[in-house]
Amino acid sequence: MKNKGILSLLIMGLILCFLPYKANAEEELKPLVIIDPGHGGKYSGTAGYSGSKTGYYEKRANIEVSLKLRNTLVAKGYEVFMTRSTDKHFSTVSSSEDLKQRTRVANNAAIGRNDNTIFISIHHNATSSPSYSGYETYYYDAKQIDPSYPPDPMQIVYSDESHRLAKLTHASVINSGANTEGRGIVHYSLYVTRNAQMPSILAEVEYMSNPYEEKKVKTATFQQGIANALAVGVDNYFNLYIVQDSKGKQLKTFTNSQDALTYAKKLKNVQVFYKKSGKYIFNNFSYDYRAYHLSVDLAQTKFISYEEAVAFTKAYKNTRVVHHPTGKVVWSNYLVKRFDLVNANAIVTNQYFREHQAVNDAITQEKVTVKDNVSSSIVYSSIVTPSFDVYHATKGKLKSFFNQEEAIAYAKLWPSTRVANNTNHTTIYTNTNTTKVAKTSVTVKGQTRYGTSIEVSKMLYPTGFPSDKADKTIVIATGEEFADALSAGPLAAQYGNAPILLNPSGSLPVETIAEIKRLGGNHIILVGGAGAISAGVENELRIKFPTAKVERISGADRYATNDAINNRLSKPSGIFVVSGKDYPDALAASAIAVNKNYHIILTDGTTYRESMNKQVYSTPTFIVGGPYAVSDILMDKIKERAGADLVKRLSGKDRYATNAALIEQFSDSLQSPVFLVSTGLNYPDALVTSALAAKYAAPLYLVKDSLPDALKPSLTTYLKERVTTTSIYIGGVVTDQVKNQIDILK
Structure with a gap:
């Protein structure tokens, strides 16, 4: 080594922060090897023993070894960058400026991936004595800083890794027999090694x-x-499994993957990074906290800790943090913790942002009460007895309330009711309307499914x-399949409660033409593609009704048609996710959707469509049906998008x-004295009930040949508490047995 002497070293006390490896477990960061053939161009390096005569200078030996090292590493699968691959210099000003420029080239190549990059500068040595020989490795030791030659701050951080790289590559060269030992491994304050922004060594080959x-x-x-020996040393350096915490802090290193995994699996929220592949091969992160905005996507949504989630989320307005496993809102700057x-x-033992979460916890405990601290009303209690009862003249007690105002508001809905304060046995309100409503049963049916839709209209x-x-x-919509008509309920509701007429796919019946004329419609919407309602039918409608606007809403399949319909609708108050492979769940949901301004999303049960993103984000979402209809995996994906606090499955055994x-679930908003009944054994009749449900704000009960046992408790409660007397049967297949059973319950 020419003009290179041992420098006096001074230890300075430094407070250093460890620079972590990349903490993103999904990021792939392939290793990069930067090879720096020393000298070049006008800076020839040592002339050695005979270079001044033969012209073979150090710069040539450096490039020849470097090129062979590059080819060897590339063959092993490494990405390699060379500061120079030809005989050139980096600065004409001076050799010291040349060192600065070549180091800058190397550092620029490492930007963004410094943690998994190494720098190897190849040199050949010289001294005044012709007897010196052997291989030597130089690195920068941050523990022995010379203030006259300050290092790059990043090299201080990487100093230990530089030492590890020096030991592994040096041992590989010596053990392979590629060369003999010179002065061994030496810590020197050389410009390139102390200013490289990555682990670095300088190899003096001979x-x-x-x-x-x-x-x-x-x-x-x-x-x-x-070259071969150095490449083995590089392999040994990168053959490292690093166990890190969730923030990327190194916990422990291993040279064997199984040892690393065994250790990591004993810890929580850690990851294992394999330097040689540049990949995270394991993590057991539990992203238990999720962040949501009311309407827009946040840059980050998943967090391991509550503190991290809140620290990020509080920078935005209208946000909340949800504990994903329990579905509880744990922090928000737009919701109020109003439920005690x-x-x-x-004594207040807990507070909640959402009522259902407070009640869900309360029902698992003894002697507790849930209070709305905004209205000072009781929401639930296993201690306090409801003080206000609503009585009907003939049906007796209808319902009990904790709060007087709610009891009176309920009694005002129904004739012949009164509100009693059961603490002092006084009547505090009487509904003077004593109108008696006869028990009424109406059957709406036609000769065919198409005729039934006309009768409903x-x-x-x-x-x-x-x-x-x-x-x-x-x-x-077509009467030959159910999917399009199921999607059409909310659409019809948005267009002023439009009637839904079922139609054959390939013809336009005279009865349908007559009904359109009778209605006086000026806007006809066809739902579904030409396979559902043919182009011929569409053309005939244009001819028959030349002044009407005729349009089609469709997609490539039932799910795309469903998406196209939802895109036409105003922003929803909530979402029903239902199977598009069968009809019963969607039929029942549609009757409620039209009254609650909910959208219906049809699904194949397993596929999460991108179109769901906009629909369910921060929106109350109900999965209708069991896991066979809508899988738990799909439900989990929807929970991630909507927020687990807003997603609930509504299902039963059938x-x-x-x-x-x-x-x-929606009983509090169903106050109609009318209810709808149709068969649950087939779909055509029930497909057109959503418009009636919207007109009367009424629920739909699906029945079989007899009244299902699963419906009896619900129907009994509904009939009594709502003083309900009017039943509308859609289609001609609801049996007399069912009608008689319902009449008895009335």
């Missing part, structure tokens, strides 16, 4: 001032031997559309129990 060694240096065999869980000693609009009706829209679960 002393060219020794005539015997110089001759050897020029041979391809020797050069390749050094109070024990028997009147006539019930909706007995004299056609009113002249002052803003929307005179008619929705037409279609009828699921129907009951739906009505029970």
Whole structure:
């Protein structure tokens, strides 16, 4: 080594922060080897023993070894960058400036991947004595800083790794027999190694001032031997399994994958990074905390700890943090913790952002009360007895309430009711309307499924559309499949409660034409593609009704048609996710969707479509049906997107129990004295009930040949608490047995 002497070293006390490896477990960071052939161009390096005569200078030996090392590493699968691959210099100003420029080239190549990059500068040595020989490795030791030659701050961080790289590559060269030992591993304050922004070494391959060694240096065999040995050392360096915590802090390292995995699996929220592949091969992160905005996507949504989630989320307005496993909102800057869980000693033991979460916890405990601290009302209690009862003149007690205002508001809905304060046995409100409503049963049916849809249309609009009706829209869907008509319920509701007419796919019946004329419609929407309602039918409608706007909403399949319909709708108050492979769950949901401004999303049960993203994000979402209809895996994906606090499955042992679960969930908003009944054994009749459900704000009960046991409790409660007397049967297949059973319950 020419003009390189031992520098005096001074230890300085430094407070250093460890620079972590990349913490993203999904990121692939392939290793990069930067090879720096020393000198070049006008800076020839040592002339060695005979270079001044032969012209074979150090710069040439350096490039020859470096090229062989590059080829060897590339063959092993490494990415390699060379500061130079030809005989060139980096600066004409001076050799010191040349060092700065070549180091800058190397550092620029490492930007963004410094943690898994190494720098190897290849040199050949020289001294005044022709007897010196051997291989030497130089690295920068941050523990012995010379203030006259300050290092790059990043090299201080990487110093230990530089030492590890030096030991492994040096041992590989010596143990392979590629060369003999020189002065070994030396910590020197060389410019390139102390300023490299990655682990770095400088390899002095041999002393060219020794005539015997110089001759050897020029041979391809020797050069390749050094290259092979260095490549093995590089392999050994990168063959490292690093166990890190969730923030990327190194916990422990291993050279064997199984040892690393065994260790990691004993810990929580750790990952294992394999340097040689540049991949994270394991993590057991539990992203238990999720962040959501009311309407827009956040840059980060998953967090391991509550503190991390809140620290990130509080920078945005209208956000909340959800504990994903339990579905509880744990922090928010737009929701209020308005629900208190109070024990028997009147002590608030917990507070909640959402009522259902407070009640769900309360029902698992003894002697607790849930209070709304905004309205000062009781929501639930296993201690306090409801003080206010609503009585009907003939049906007796209908319902009990904790709060007087709610009791009176309920009693005002029904004739012949009163509110009693059961603490002092006084009547505090009487509904003076004593109108008696006869028990009424209405059957709406036609000779065919198409005729039934026309009869439902006539019930909706007995004299056609009113002249002052803003929307005179008619929705037409195929009666040969159920999917399109299921999707059409909310669409029809948005267009002024448009009737849904079922139609054959390939023809336009005269009865349908007559009904469109009777209604006086000026806007006809065809739902589904040409396979559902043919182009011929569409053309005939345009001819028959030249002044009407005729349009089609469709997609490539039932799910795409469903998406196209939902894209037409206004922003939903909630979402029903139902199977598009069967009809019962969607039928029952549609009757509620039209009253609650909910969208219906059809699914194949397993596939998460991108179209769901906009629909369910931060929106109350109900999965209708069991895992066979909508899988748990799909439900979990929807929970991630919507927020686990807003997703609930409504299901029962069969279609009828699921129907009951739906009505029970929305019972507080179903106050109609009318209810709908149709068969659950086939779909055509029930497909057109959503418009009637919207007209009467009524639920739909699906039945079989007899009244299903799963429906009896729900129907009994509904009939009594709502003083319900009017039943509308859609289609001609609801049996007399069912009608009689319902009449008895009335």
